[in-house]
Amino acid sequence: MESHYNHLNKKLDGLQDKQRRETRTQHNNQEQQFYPRTKNLTNIKFTKEQMDLLHHGMHYSMERPLKIYWTNFLAETERAIKLLDTKLQNS
Numbered sequence: 205m206e207s208h209y210n211h212l213n214k215k216l217d218g219l220q221d222k223q224r225r226e227t228r229t230q231h232n233n234q235e236q237q238f239y240p241r242t243k244n245l246t247n248i249k250f251t252k253e254q255m256d257l258l259h260h261g262m263h264y265s266m267e268r269p270l271k272i273y274w275t276n277f278l279a280e281t282e283r284a285i286k287l288l289d290t291k292l293q294n295s
Contacts, residue, residue, distance in 0.1 A: 242258040
């Protein structure tokens with residue numbers, strides 16, 4: 205009886221090894237195909253960089269370098285000062 209169980213265990217081990225080898229080769233050979241996240245329904249042409257950004261999805265947070273924020277801040281402050289009365293601009 206013990207030899208019968210040994211034979212079944214060897215058979216089961218062989219089947220499991222075969223299954224592992226087949227799934228490894230299948231995963232390595234196949235690339236998953238996904239549908240594009242975005243579809244441009246307008247007549248506006250986007251650059252590749254813009255399309256890549258859109259493909260990240262709605263919840264993707266795009267952060268700009270700090271230098272750009274400071275440049276915008278300075279330009280807007282200067283513009284606001286120029287809109288003030290000339291007597292108040294210097295102070």
